[in-house]
Amino acid sequence: MWSHLKRSLANLTKYSLDQLTALVKTRLKRMQYQPGLIKGLMAKTGLDLQPP
Numbered sequence: 001m002w003s004h005l006k007r008s009l010a011n012l013t014k015y016s017l018d019q020l021t022a023l024v025k026t027r028l029k030r031m032q033y034q035p036g037l038i039k040g041l042m043a044k045t046g047l048d049l050q051p052p
Contacts, residue, residue, distance in 0.1 A: 001038075001041050003048060005027055008027055009027070020028070
């Protein structure tokens, strides 16, 4: 998830730390409502996410 988020923030060097913090929170919140994206990112890890 961090890699996906980082790519969307790559060219934002002109923002202040407060603006960047707000932008990261907004983009994480947006990712939260994309279940297909999160499932895909979790599937790429290869981890077994089922409880033992």
